[in-house]
Amino acid sequence: MSSQRKTRTFEKRMSEVLGIRPDEVESVFRGARPTSIRVNRLLDDERYRETVEFVRDKAPGLIPVDWCEHAFLWPDNDGFDDILPLAHEGRVYLQNAASLIPPVALDAQPGDAVLDIASAPGGKAFHIAARVGNDCELWLNDSAPPRARKLAELAELYGVRYAELTTHNAQYIDKSVPAERFDRILLDVQCSGEGRVNLRKSDALRYWSEERIEKYKFLQAKMCDAAYKLLKPGGTLVYSTCTLSPEEDEFPVNKVLQRHSDLAVEPLGFSEEEFLPGLNSWRGAKFDKRLKHAVRVMPSDVFEGFFVAKVTKAAS
Template sequence: MNAETPADLPPLPAAFSALLDALIPPDARPRVEASYTSPKAVVFRVNPLRAREPATVLASLAPLQPEAVTGADGVYRLPATDRATLTHHPLCAEGSLYIQGVASMAAVWALDPQPGEAVLDLAAAPGGKTALIAARMGNQGRLAAVEPVRARFFRLKANLQRLGVRNAQLYLKDGAQVGRLVPGRFDRVLLDAPCSSQAQFTRLDPASWAHWSPRKVRASAVLQARLIRSAADALKPGGVLVYSTCSLSPEEDECVLDALLRERDDLTPESLPWPVDLPSLPGLTAWRGQPLHPGLALARRVLPTEWTDAFFLCRLRKRT
């Protein structure tokens, strides 16, 4: 049987295609469109909290031949055809390596946590970013990981144990309450906010968007607004807040940040550390005819490609 061609595959939702029309420049559109019609390359990182030297880990993956991701130490990619083999490899089970999208890792690079600091991951499950934060901290300092959903909380706990995280305290709690309970507690806060999950879309599986709608985008934005206010309250003066989503919708991205920046004058957008040449666009300073905070041009919208997922991230500094 012949493989399906893009013309044979079900189309993306009309509202989402309209969003792509509004956001994606014509020269980038073919690559973005192609990303929805084939399986993505698999990206993983060697976990320094568990692993031996990366060269030893890579040798143990033979006959797989990972390609190093330029600019990101210990990060590699393999063709999509190797995903199942990698997923079931003993190195994954023991936590020596972790499958994680490079755009997701970029949120932790933007946060830039340091050993000995107090760091908050406000929506932590399933734990990939939390574990990378712990690795960047060398398991030194205090890492608070918050997750409100019980099943996801226990998945988070199991993942962090498997990945060798020792400096994390886990809280089964509504993240929107944290800023009120511990104001000004943390040097750095990551809010990888629950969102409408557009990064999961693939025309190979219409179920990937079965629960998506513009209404879900609006509902996600309401929750995100509550969480980002809590994140800002929990941050120390002089501290760094990184906000990220796996959504392309400005209503979940720049518009959430714009509302926060209009409410309070102690937060300023900053340039993002950007070690890997990810295909991306600067943040928007206007949407649907409405101006947005000019500093949001420093945010980044990572484009979906054959090896990257859709992602948005912005770094804010709290005034001392």
């Protein structure tokens, strides 16, 4: 497929998904995506206060994220060269604000057994640990051993305590881990990455195709089913992607809802103007109406495109 034709196909798809005109897609996917700063609350109190004071001094334009403690939007990236070394010291974590959503939605509690099925590079797992002050039984998993080794290094840097670090394939993890083992599971899956597309770059869609989306959706559905088997009754599963196509977002969650009648979809409990409700249909396919509680994040000057669904299993 030619580059021009691929761009038209992408724009048509995104206009349908996001409910905008095709001519608006280009501007939505050409905007800057500033990072956000999350100050590491696993630091001791004095070092935490020093870090907050430092970043506020170097980046006076920081805006607190009202639904995420210790996190700030960084619209202009002022002071980047001064603040970047703090990330190398484990004092701050830099990421797009959309990546703050899944750990907040998961809402792990002290004492919970928590599994992050696709952990690397670690930002979401470290956020989970910080939210409960390391007071959880945190299992990290990533199927690639080199990524897992780097994950272990970064966990030490950020002061994160974990119970296990494994390298199981996500779609088969239920074959290696005891059933109904976890109170909370985060499944942030490999995807086509549409939320990070920047059409200002000439090769922005180099690896994107509708065929690739079709391939991912079945893999993601298998991962959801494996995660279900590891979730305790009364537990919470958060499914997230950095993509926007319903095949990779609603479809896998819809599949696991169809298979298991003891699941419910819960509202996230917080919102932004970029948060769109999940779809109930897509190109002839019908989805469970409860997926309206899922959130598709519109790309903006704050957020990369993202999708998050919070699913709970009925207590026994």
